[in-house]
Amino acid sequence: MEFSEVLRHRRMVRAYRPDPVPDDVLRRVVRVIRRAPSAGFSQGHRLAVITAPDVRARIAAISEGPYVEAGLPAWISGAPVLIALGIREASYHERYQEPDKLDDGAEIPWPVPYWWFDSGALLSLLQLAATAEGLATGFFGPGDHTQFAEVHALTGFPAGVALAGILTLGYSAEDPAAPPSGSAGKRAKLPLEELITWRG
Template sequence: MLRGRRMVRGYRTDPVDEDVLRRIVRMVHRAPSGGFSQGHRLVVITAPDVRRRIAEASEQPYLDAGFAPWISQAPVHIAVGVREESYHERYRQPDKLEADGTETIWPVPYWWFDSGALLTLLQLAAADEGLSTGFFGPDDPEEIAALRAAIGFPDDVGLSGVLTLGYEATGAPGPSSLSRQRLPLDELVQWAR
């Protein structure tokens, strides 16, 4: 499963069975969430009109970079979101308070960290089902607003990004990062022995 995970930018338009999608999104229960705060939120999007609106908001920069349409072609979009307040609510509970009775100071916004862990679990579950995935995360305020309107997240849920998934199209044209060499393991991993 792990070796099968990779990002793709080309999909066949074949639909994905709903039972398969249910098995994939069940990973939301397996994903870490600090203090078991359960702040993850997902929206599974198969409706063509909503996928079209998402593609209209986000696909053009990829087309400008030489990719074939892929956001609009993916038969499934999964919006990955996180509700930060779920973490604060959990860490205001008596068993999580600091000795002085205050909430933990968050040195890292674990809600975003956990969102990335959920994304990886979704990708691995999709690979296990024979599907391929891609991901895009908006950075432009207008794009974020358009995506949020299309997806329908409540105001208190932050959008991490959108996972595209489906069956990979063979020979999808476009730029590739596969020609880039992996850094040596020694540059990425240090050992404290």
């Protein structure tokens, strides 16, 4: 699939077919973690690939209620794969305390917490890789701190890896000609002039 086609087909999906994702396909998607940018090549990204039905059901039981109450289908429980995106912040501090990254002998002050910024870049790469494989994705974060802690415990991440959110992955059950099921299907796109500033 051409890159322009991958971009055109990438969308948030909230309905999945029950078909399992073949292991080789899933491995090709998640291996993009090696291509994801990280400040100073800190490599603080972590993924937990969750296919076990009981674990997926427990995560859905914690997280899905607000979506169903808003009239959406039970899409989290319907996804055959959940991928937890984790961030190990310590990897960034360790890297920026190495001699080639010190600023006057000290770690930089981090005006932007790039471990979170980089997790968004990884999310985009995962979505594009999944789209190129004919898969669909969605994304959610559990509703509050307690729910995040409960889902974190189910991911298998150690205490030093924070949960950024969960990618849902599978084969779409949505009509590709229909508007997106989430906010993108309900709101107009802003004009490019409002989104891009040119300083030429």
